[in-house]
Structures are given as C-alpha cells and as structure tokens.
Amino acid sequence: MSKEIITSKITGDSCIHVKHKSGLDIYIREMKGFSSVYALFGTKYGSINTMFRTSADKEYTTVPEGISHFLEHKLFENEDCGVFELYAQTGANGNAFTSFDRTCYIFSCSKNYTKNLRILLDFVQKPYFTKENVEKEQGIIGQEIQMTNDNPEWRLLFNMLKAMYHNHPVRIDIAGTVDSIAEIDADLLYKCYSTFYNLNNMALSIAGNVDEDEVLAICDELLKPCEDNGLETVFPAEPDEVVRNTITEKLPVGTTIFQLGYKCHTENDSEKQAKKYLVASIASMLISVKSSDLYTRLIEDNIINTTFDSEVFAGNGYFVVIFSGESEKPEEVRKAVAEEFSKIVQNGVCEDDFRRIKKVIYGSLIRQQNNVAVVASSMMNNYINSIGPFYDIDTFSDITSEDVYNFIKTELTPDKSVLSVIEKAGD
C-alpha cells in the first residue's frame, strides 16, 4: 500500500491518494467545517465498453448494448435485501449512475458516514444475479428507455453522435434498447462484473466531514484483494470523417433545439488528452461566452436565446466540441460559428478575451472547493481520465493563446461538424 499527499499549486488544497493493497485507488479529501460527506465507488466501465477480454481470455467478448447500465441497476439487490433498505437505516441518500465510460455508486450523508461507507464497499463487491431478478429489471429499464426516448435533449445528443461516429460505441444509447436488454442474462452480467469490477479498475473518492484513518481502516477491513486481470478493451477503427453533416428529427417539442458538434482527434496519452480538453474548453468559450461578439450579434438578431452554450465531451476514442441551444434558425448558428472560427484563424486569438476566460476558469475552480459533492466527483472524474486529482486545476494556467489558436485551426473545421436538430412535429 502506498500513500501520498497531493497538493494543488493553484488553490493550495490537498487530498490523500492511497494505492490500496487490494488494487483500489483511494482519494480522500477532508474538508473542515462541512457537515456532509459525498462518496463515489466507481469503475472504468460504461456503455462504450462493449468489446473486451482479460489475460485469461483468448477471444474478445462482445456484449449487448446497455449491459453496463443494467448491471448498475442489479447491483442494488443483495441476496438477502435491497441496498436502499440498508441506507434507509442510516438516513443516507444512495444512488448510482452509468455514463459512456464509467459506472459510479454514490452516497451522500451528514451522519453515520462510516456505516454508509461499509454499505457501499460491501454491496458493490457482492453481486447477486438470478433469472428472476434479471427479468424483473427488464420491465423497469424498459420504462427508463421509453422515458429517455421522449427526452428531446437526449435524442439530440445521440442523433449527433450517430451522425458523427461510424463505428465507435459512443454512438449507442447508454441504456441500450428494449431489444438489446432482452438479450441480457445472469451469466453475462457475472462475466461483465468479474471483468470490470476488479478493484484494479476501480477507485473510491470521498470528501467532506471524513477522517482519513477511519476511511482507510474500513477499506482495509472490507476490500477484497484482486489480482490484476489484464483487462483490455478495444474499439473499432474510427475514420476522421463524420457520417453526415446534418441530422434532423421531428418531435412534439415547444421550441426547436440544436447541437452543433465538431469531431476532433483524440490523444492516446491521458495527460495530453486532458490538456487538450482544457484547450478545447477555452476555444469554445471564446465564442460562446455571453460577452463574445458572436453571442451578442446572434442574441440581438433573435437567432439564439440565453440557452446558447458550449461544452467539451471527451473520453476514450471520442472528442467533441459542442455548441447547443434553442433556435429557429440553427443553420444560421452553424454558419456564424464557422465564420467566427475562420476569423480567429485569420486574425489570431484576441489576447484580452483569452485573459478574461482564464480568469473565469480560475474563479470557477475556486468556487468548486465550496462544494463537497463537486470535490469528490472531480477526484473521481480525474481518476477515470487517468490523471492526477489536481491535474486540470494546475495545468490550465500553462495554456497559451497559441495552444488555443492551433486547436481551432486544426480541429474546428466545418467539414468535421455535425448539426443535430430537433424540430417541432407538424412544422
């Protein structure tokens, strides 16, 4: 077991990182004065991990879409009782989520955190899948899928990803489909569990009113040592080109919504990918912040409203810069964004805008330290991205306007863009 204290050179905040003898990475942040505790027990296993093998396997296994999410639901059922019943005895709020590249089990509480930590570490290491409880869950998840199918924002995103990626599984829905989850059985769940819920592929992140020694004592007691299973996940080759540049669907919505995505190259090195993420964030903010020329022009011309925003969406094998919002004229937004990037390529990045955006990022990072849940989630996020807990905080100040210029010039080109639109049905 190794232990280190990691301190941010920017904020001065520290956390403890332990590489536990069980194989688990543990991140602890004691936050004085706070009452609550937020903990995540997570694995690098999400909807994109559809093809994999371990050192014990000769062949790759391909699994049905939505199985990581299905597994997350099923872990909440122990052999003797449901996990929520255990949390009900302490008053904690237990939950979980599955995304493209991770599954995390969470609790938040203000009392009894040691009991809650025991519940969390215990149930995630104790799968119980049967034919009956798998069949029961198919009805519940089927309804969850129907619910998300009615969510236009969700459809907008997946339409864009389908139009952008030819092969990468980021294009498939996290929960799968009613048909794909019908293929899931208990054996397949155990196979995925034993592959991805190996502690060498997992981390615990806990922040708030906690004591490092108490946390580590519980980990020593409950974590079951794991041999590294030599997990290998693979993704099909993905061309640089997008599938198509525009995708539109009609749904019963009140306003037309859009996402304009730029497909970018990914980096194999995790720190390079993380730095690229920061550079891309600044590049997108240059034109999407509410003070930018583009924003001012489009809002004054009634083309966008205050929902216009940008984000960077990236993971293993995918990297997209997204502009989104409500607009009756999404093609005009696309044209205006492309023109704005073209101007930057011609004239360079405005140093004053760049300086202000760095101030915004700095201020936002300071604010984050006010929030127990955000601190714990951020440590988990960085673990999943295979970077240090303060890597992004400490790296952003080194980014130059030249980095941003080069990113815009090489990555944000119109031929790599996809405009996804959800229009009002009947228009």
Place this chain on the structure above:
Amino acid sequence: MNYKREVIGDNIGFSTIIDEKFNTCSLSVKFITELDSGYTAENEMLSGMLSMSNGKIKSFSEMNKTMQELYAASISGRTNTVGYTQVITFSASWICNRFALENENITESMLEIVHDCIFSPNTENSAFDSKNFKICQKCLIDDINSILNDKREYAIMQAKKTAFKGEPIENSFIEIEDAEKVTPESVFKAYEHLLETSQIEIFYVAPEENTAVSEMFRKGFSEITRNSRQYTIYSNSPIKAKPEKVTEELPVNQSKMILLLKSDSDDSYAMNMLSIILGGTPVSKLFMNVREKLSLCYYCSCRYIKNNVILIESGVDKENIQKAYDEIFNQIEEIRNGNISEEEMQAVIKAIDDSLSGVGDTPVQYVNWYFDRFCAGEIITPHQYFDKFCSVTKESIIDTAKSLKPDTSYYLINKEISE
C-alpha cells in the same frame, strides 16, 4: 456559523449568515409580491432585466465582461411561485478578495454593481432599455414554449393548472399572449410597484462580516417611499367537490400520470411524513410496490406541496395506467389501515435528520433554509424543525392519510396507442 436577522426598513429583513468555511460571498434579494398584482408576466421578465445591465453598465455584453474580470462573479435573476405569492429573486455571488490574483477588491466592485442593478437600473423615460427588453421577452416566450420539451414537467404543470383553477396560483402559469403584451414601460411600472409594496428579504452569506452590505441596502431603500404589504404566503387549497380528470394526447413513447390529492389537515409535519412514507424514498411504498414488485414503471413518487396538497407522479405504458393507479390507491389504503411499520417511521426520521444536518454546506442551502422558514412563518433552527417531526405520531399520519381526497388526475397519453 453565525446567523442574525435585522429589520433595515419597512418590511425589509436583512439576514447575515457568517460561515468561515466558504470562499465566496453570496447575496440574495427576494421580493415577495401577490400573484394577482396584474404584473405577473412583467415580474417574470424583471428578474432578468435587473441582472443583465444597470444604469452604468448598459449592455448585456459589457455586464458579462465585467463579471468575467471579477473571476466568474455572477448576477442572476429568477422568478418563482411560493404558495400564494410570486417571489422575484436577484442573486449575486463572487469569490472572496483573498483569491484575487491582482489584488482587486472584488467585493467592493460587486456591491456597487448590485446597488446599481436594484436602485439604478438601465431605464430611461420610465421604461426599461428596449434592446435588453427584446432579449428578455424572447427568452420568456421561448421558456413558455419549451416547457413542452420536458414531458414530465409539462404534465405536472398541466395537472397543477387544473388543481389550482380559480386560485391566485392560476396567474403563475403565464401564457404566450401575456408575455407578448409586456412592454418596457409596463416592466418599469412593475419595478416601481415591487420596490414600493413588496415584502423584501435579503440574505448575505460569507466567511466574514461586512457591515457595508446591510448599510448599502438600508440607505438604498430609505430613499424609496415604501407602502409595503404583508402577504399570507401559504393557505389551504380548496378541495374540489368532484375530482377532475384531464386527458391529453401527444405522440410520446411513455404516458404520464399525475395525481393531486388534497387534505383538510393543517398538520404540515404529518403531511410531509406521509408523503415520504408513501413515495418519497427508494424504500417508500410506491417505489417498493409499483416499481419494484410490479415492474410497472421507472419512477413512481410522491411529494408534499405546501400547504395541503400531495402530488403523485409516474411514467408508465398506457396499458398499465390503470394497474399503477390501482396500486397507488391500494398503498394509500394500506396507510389508512395503519400499515406503517416501525422501520418505515424510523427510515423517514433518519432521512429527515440526515438531510437537516447537512443544511448549510452550501451558501444556497443556507438561503433556501432561512427563506423557507420565513415563508412558513416559523424561523427555527434545523434542530428545532427536526424535533417537530419527531413528535409526529403514527396515528396522526394515518389520520392525515384518511383526510386525503382525490382532487385532480391528469394523463398524458400516447396518441397513436389511444387512437
């Protein structure tokens, strides 16, 4: 933590919450007004108008640039309905001066901006600036239209429209035509009305005292002729003599069922606990039976809407609506028959205890807590509040369940299936 509330003017409360763990300063100014003032649509826009510019910083773009220079400081506005009143909130937040990289006095700059936004807004000839007005009006119209994008929220809104028909809350559902009628002049009149008549509660949350904040507001409001009114924020919603059922069809994959039940009970603590036992947690009766046992839905939950209303919602296939409906009422009947275990009572108490113990871990939580208590007419600590829940008996929960009467049921049905 150190909390104190002082009265700084006619019906104006100023609460200071000092907690040294925070690295930010937050201000929240809440104007409480009636829902039938004739200015509900104007007030919706006012919260945005006040925060996007002021008499000195005239444009939205310039205001945002200023916020960026102050390390992502923020000012924002929000209007919502609390009981029988409309609350217009103006908020500001910024990092403490000690984090400034170039020794800027962030707090001083922000107080000046906040002062100008509230007391010296961007107006001319008794009208708000027309350029900013157009942006705000479009946003309001788009907001109204976009409610349909979220089917769950849309269904709840439609159910509430029926449940609160004929009551002041009805005015909170602003229609497109209302938003289109608003003018820069009418927003200005609403602004004057608000400053003159509303009840005002101000909250300042920071790591250290700063008397300049309360002084700024004391002085600002002393220059305004106040003729404030005292509002009754919560009162019971009348129970319909005959329950009303509304069905709407849309091309959706999943149907939505919203049930509103009303009680003649005044025991808000028992009502709250009843709603949690019935459908407020993942071990509640609705979750365990409608979802887990019958696999009918992904969500089936219940929440307490002050003062005498509980709302039950579920997303189900059309063909399972009746089954889910029957099971929901079966579970209510179970409670009426006294089927509440000691474990269920304890689970609710523990969940409330845990939740209340965390009040104050963010500045927003502090503001929400103290404002919520102010609206309830009972400024007490989380600990005192918790004691009130502990004194609720199983019998009072059963009695409250017996007093529940179906008032409104709303169904959003898959169009293709129903045809």
